[in-house]
Amino acid sequence: NAGVTQTPKFQVLKTGQSMTLQCAQDMNHEYMSWYRQDPGMGLRLIHYSVGAGITDQGEVPNGYNVSRSTTEDFPLRLLSAAPSQTSVYFCASSFVPGGKNGYTFGSGTRLTVV
């Protein structure tokens, strides 16, 4: 049981490049979400999913796309990277929406856009 696995751990992109941050969980959690964490700020919700085939926007969705074709995977796509997207990205999953029993977080992806 690996929990929530994020890849890559580190990434440097040039402005305008695209990439996909991977997130996979093996706990059969229905609810998955993506957060970004910037210095001096808390985690902000980008997108979330309450189950396979269902996604919705969070607080800061612009510049990011997601899809949920399986229960296990929830990739985050940056369509055209911008320096403002330099951040640490965390994927999280939970049995129930809202995480009332606690979210399980991945170890994060540190992204730098130059």
Place this chain on the structure above:
Amino acid sequence: GESVGLHLPTLSVQEGDNSIINCAYSNSASDYFIWYKQESGKGPQFIIDIRSNMDKRQGQRVTVLLNKTVKHLSLQIAATQPGDSAVYFCAEARYGGATNKLIFGTGTLLAVQP
């Protein structure tokens, strides 16, 4: 707007003392309040949560208090240890319908002095 914030950005305590980390929230409609611990280079780790209809909940060495009158949440850590040094986040959990999301505060750094 909606927000979850913390009173103290940094808290320094002596090993063995009790720690109290405070948090203010603005939205009374939250279903749960949750405390997370984040160590350097890692994702947030669930510590304890409390339902909105409760005032107090205890865990192992930790106690969460909820004062809905003044919209205040606190995390008490008994006999603080060096391993407790981390950033602590409070978060509001709102679920149901289109509001399945977790809103984080900005965090408090707990520094335990030997």
